Amino acid sequence: MISCSQLTRNFAPSAGSVLGISQVSFQADRGEFVVLHGASGSGKSTLLLILGGMLQPDSGTLSLDGFNPYTLTRPDAAQFRARTVGFVFQLFHLIPYLDVQLNILAGLPAGSPNATSRADDLIKQLGLLDRQNDYPATLSAGERQRVALARALLKSPKVILADEPTGNLDPSNASIVLDHLDAYRKRGGTVLLATHGSDADRYADRILRLDAGVLVSATSRPPHPTSPR
């Protein structure tokens, strides 16, 4: 599903060059739940953005569901993203002028069949029923995170790239979010979840670790025997 090799990306901020990621190679299969660990600034978000077709790597190759989004034309790349990738951003990125329900629906192309009823189901399952007509500015960080997750789940993408989706949540909310991702994975989706914490480890098929932009270890067995799987 995801296959990348030698992905490298540097940034050129005001002074000098900053390493984003360097020579990252790995694969994730359909139905796999991959957790990406790493300290702050180690390049987790950078890697996820590259994998999602949203940040052009300096070098390296990427194949997502058989395509390299960076070789597609702009309209094709946009369609490809719409179809293939669900992104849960570290900073949520909700649309400020749309209420919860419309924010969730914003993930879908116009005219998708029974979108509203599926969105309502997700709203119920994620405990957002009494907030569905409220605007992002009035929501708590945890609620925003759940809206962002619902938006990604609604379009049933092939891959969900979740950047710190439980960082702002209490344990019970974190479990709700992770359970949803787990259920999605069980339906055949691929999850790549970046986090500092260890909440997600028990769901992981594989744990990757980034250190200063370099992939330093890949554990393919969950370290905790308490995994619900």
Added chain:
Amino acid sequence: MISSFQLILREMRHSRLNTCLSLVAIIATVALLVGVHLLTAAAEREARRVSRDLGFNLRIVPRNTDPDRFFLEGYSDQTLPEDAVRQLASAAGTFVTFNHLTPALERRIRLQERDCLLTGLGQSVTGPGEKKQPMGFHIPLGKAHVGFLLAHHFNLKNGSSLRVLNRDLVVEKVLLEAGTDEDLRLYTSLADAQTILGLSGRISEIKAIDCLCLTADQDPLTQIRAALEKVLPEARVLQMRTLADARAKQRQSSENVTAFAVPMTLLAAALWVGTLFILNVRQRRSEIGLWRALGSGSGSIATLFLGKAALLGLIGGTVGYFVGTTIALQFGPHLFPVTAASLQANFQLFPKALLLTSAFAVLAAFLPAMIAVAQDPAGTLRAD
């Protein structure tokens, strides 16, 4: 998903302040431009009307007129065919420098032991591109306008009858004291004067107001003469230079003011509206990144931004048009009392105002939106 149009409306409601400021900017600009347009047109009408009241400044007389006698007597003792007026007017393309052409026949006549001046005035012909405006001075057949002194000598009042040689006339108007030879003048229709003088179909001069386009240092007379030479070689032209020059200067200066004020207004408004749009688009960069991350095409994202601009342009253009028109109609009549009645809303301006305003707003939004759309979504997503 909801339509782009609803997204635009929701966003406009959400960012009320920006929307209001943009609208105010657009409305103010359009109102100003519409108002200025209506008022400059009014000012021009007023200036033309007022300067017309100053009298004619071009006299086109038969070529064989003896200049010495012309100045001594005040009129040409030669004649042209009456048709010369129409000849001049129909050659408007080449002889563009007149506004009003009035055929006249002037002679000194003897009226009950007294000398006086008889002037027959024909129908005015207006210049090309000029709305038909009857000259202040149209005298119907059988009527006369009598100069102040003349009326005094013969004890004439409005409605008195007056026999001039073989013709009976009714005094339609006794003119106010002018302090010029007009006080000793008897104005009749051209046809009456021709009958009285036995000069059927003839005129002694064509009085004209030139376009007042050129000042003295631009030497308008040479140009007018050259043009006349082509159209009506049997005539020559005399210009009352100081009068013409003063008018041309006045006119040019007011045109200069408009030529300066309108582009300056446009520029200021362009900067203002442009800045507001750029700010709005910059504020929404992460939103653009998000739409792209969600897989929206560049076209539908551009629709959100350019559509908003067009909508603001349409609303602002409409409101601005009516505000500007209302202001012009409210204050115009006080500014231009003489031509107050002809100050009216210009409805042809409305579609133009709408089209130009929305086109301009779209243009102002285009650049920042396109820059944002062209970036990697990741770059714009980090914009928060």
